[in-house]
Amino acid sequence: MCGITGIFDTRSRREVNRDLLHRMNESQHHRGPDEGGLHLEPGVGLGHRRLSIIDLSTGQQPLFNEDGSVVVVFNGEIYNFQELVPELEALGHVFHTRSDTEVIVHAWEAWGAACVERFRGMFAFALWDRNRETLFLARDRLGVKPLFYALLPDGQLIFGSELKALLAHPGLARNIDPCAVEEYFALGYVAEPRTIFTAAKKLPPAHTLIVRRGEPVPEPHQYWELRFTLDQRLTIPEAAEELLARLRESVRLRMISEVPLGAFLSGGVDSSAVVAMMAGLSSEPVNTCSIAFADPAFNEAQFAQQVADRYHTRHFVETVESDDFDLIDTLAWLYDEPYADSSAIPTYRVCQLARKQVTVALSGDGGDETFGGYRRYQLHLMEEKLRSLLPMGVRRPLFGMLGRLYPKADWAPRMFRAKTTFQALARDAVEAYFHSVSILRGEMRSQLFSEGFKAQLGGYDALELFRRHAARADTDDPLALIQYLDLKTYLVGDINTKVDRASMAHSLEVREPLMDHPLVEWLATLPSSLKIGGGESKYLLKKALEPHLPGEIMYRPKMGFAVPLIRWFRGPLKQRVREALLGQRLADTGLFNATYLRHLVEAHESGRRDYSAPTWTVLMFEAFLRNGVEGIPPAVSSGQG
Template structure:
């Protein structure tokens, strides 16, 4: 795992100052503490910080082919690099190193952009071909590894693993994009099709960008997508066995490393399944680590210990305080853009614990998205059945009126909190689901934004991307469409960004076997009833893992990393919530009605309303803006 950055001049091959490249990569030093390299040529400059995982003593970057015509920067891991080395060696490529980076040079020489279809891995890489005067940038299928880019005033195309690498260049204009603020307030993160800095783009997952000197910089091209349009046939037993084979292959492929390797273990289905299959694949004890909380309702250590004992892992655990908000500034620094998924605090802590013993850790990320593990999928399917029966106009009139009149009842038992469901039923499926995955709803955002901010948005609305993704999804039913949209938007924007930034902040490589692209495609082809059955998400995965894991692990209620932000803002952070309305940083933007924000904080503190997640968004936004813009 590494950090890369560089410059490319598409029109005129201007000279590149090596010191400028070094400043860009030094801004991401934690991504690569084991080595660094800078290379420049007319019109191009590459910089790299390395975390050594494979071929530890070899494979320096930037890497060049023997002729010097091809140069590459690479962040990630190609899991099938040995097979590709054998194939490319048979074609005549004489490898100079023992790692996976050189495979990219050989693959480009042999296949050009079609090389991407042959890569099994997580990656973001940039390749320069001086013979054809082309720059090739590519990102892996699901968006595990990030890649940002922007045009600068002097004509350069600047690129970097993280936004902080671009921010280190003095020609990048630091102008905030209010549309990204709207997106952040809606979802709690800035999606991959947006950026808090105007003019900065993120290469989308499963896309590449091919730039030729003397031609305009084109739009990225999609080279991979997941389809829910086809259905796999076969008995439950046969599909269960096929699933286990996919899981085994995915886990075993990610065990390639020349450094210590372990796994996160929460005691939930996903991480437990990964640990079980790791234990099956290696003679050594698997190194596992668990974070526990000082609140019993959020502490999963007992389940993690059960799994660790079952597979005799080398297990470490650490109890952290549920009120450990002292990490806020560290999280802000790691993410650059505002990021309000509060579980990032716990994810950072489990990464830090893992790094004490290993350099690579396997995670259980992705199973909820590909096997329909979230509760919201169940609700979406039920709501779509109602929408299919009742006329749209009747739903809008009746459910809309009842939902508007129904009390919000944040304090009530969950079955009595019907307001959200009633309002959702008044909408089309895409709109309703977009609201379900959101944090701060459109009505509250309108109340908090100033007239000037609303004019600046120009009609931009965060939920529209979900509506569009679900409408265009290669899918058969409501669950398919919701999962597809989450895989395209939520997964790279929130889940994978969280894991990448928190792991890289402590120089740890995280790998996601449950996002193996063959496993993802297989899961998407399963009948919806095998993903979600009788209200049980991940149904076939749980059934398949019964041979490995106890039922009290497989079928217990989902917990996850829960951070009690609502309690914080009624207790130790109540003053910070109230101070938001006096923030010079927020005031200077001109975007927010600070009197409305003060009312929001007081309503939450007094218990009259539940606004903990929105207040957390404002805390993270305020600190991010302060860091980005001073």
């Protein structure tokens, strides 16, 4: 894995400042500690930090075509490059390396912007074609690899794998985007294409951007879309057999490496499936890495050990102490913009452990979205059945009134928490699903934000993000719709962001077999009843894996990477929370209602309410302001607790 950056003068051929380009490149040194390279010519500068994985001796970047007129910097892996090489050679292209990077320059020459449609992998790259005076930026279909860019007032287009590369440029304004703040407090991340700064954007997944010198910078172009056709008619045994074949192929492609390779093993279905496939494809024991938690309520180590024992892996385990909260500032620095998924802490630790043993690790990320694994999916489907019994014209006023009148009872058993159910039944499917995944729901955000900030928002609600994606989903199937929404938002903005930054912090490459786009496309042709069937999530995946994994692994409650926020905020982090939420830094932003911040702190401390998730979200925003805006460098954490 690598880091890329660059500067392109869209108006003229002004000389690019080498020192500035070097600083931008070195801001991402952690992404590629093995080698660094720069290429400069009039009006263009490209930078690359390399983590050597394939073709260790000759795969240096920036990398050129035969006559030096096309140059690329690339982050990721093209898994089918070995298939593309003979096809490109037959067209007359001459290869000088054995790296997948060289395929990109020749594919651009052969097929132009359509080259990305031929690539199977995870990638973000920037290609400069001198003869056409064209810069070509591209990002993979599911947004595994990130790419940020900004058009500066002087006509320079700058880009990088991380926002910190852009922040190294003095011309980038650091004005915070109010709509990005609204999205962050709703979802816990800033969704594509926004960044926290008004001046910068993320290139969305499955998009390219072609910039020609002397022409206005256009909007990105989408080159791929996932369609849930649900029209494949297979028996369960037939579907299970094909799924295993596709999964093996995806895993096999991701095991190509010239450096030590292994896998994350959490003891859940997805990572266990990947390890099972790897073991069947490898003549040597697979390296597996797990994190154990000192608190037994969060510990899944015994399940990971079962899989490791079954497949005789070389299993490495480290225990994370329950009070592993010294990473707050480190995470704020790594993510560059506010990011509120607390599972970033154990993810950081498992990457730290894995890097001691391997340079490449396969993960099970993406399985919940594509196979139908989240608990919230089943709850949403039950609500949809109830919503279908009455038309919206009846539901909204009736259940809206009941939702307002019924008392809130978070402390009560679920069966007595009717207020939330009434509120859900008053909404349409998209609004209800957005509400269910929001960290601070609409009424909480309204109380959290100051009147002045709400005026800046001008009525913008993060729900509009979901509405926009839903309009493109082209399906009325209840499960397919929310899977599509998650693939466009949560998978990219939360899961992929978390894994990319945590792994790159340790110069570790993570590959995701369950996000192989041909596999994802095939799964989208299967009926939803094969994803959630008989009340069981990931129904087909589990049926297919029954000969390969113990039933105890597959048919147990899902845990996930949780941390004890409730206890932290009433105990060891109590003072830090008070200082952050009630301190001058948040007050000076003018974004927040100080009275509501005090309510969050005091109601949680007293035990009256569990405000751990909203509190963590505000706490990480304050950490972002210190580390991302004010630029106070964090103490980079290397230990625990």
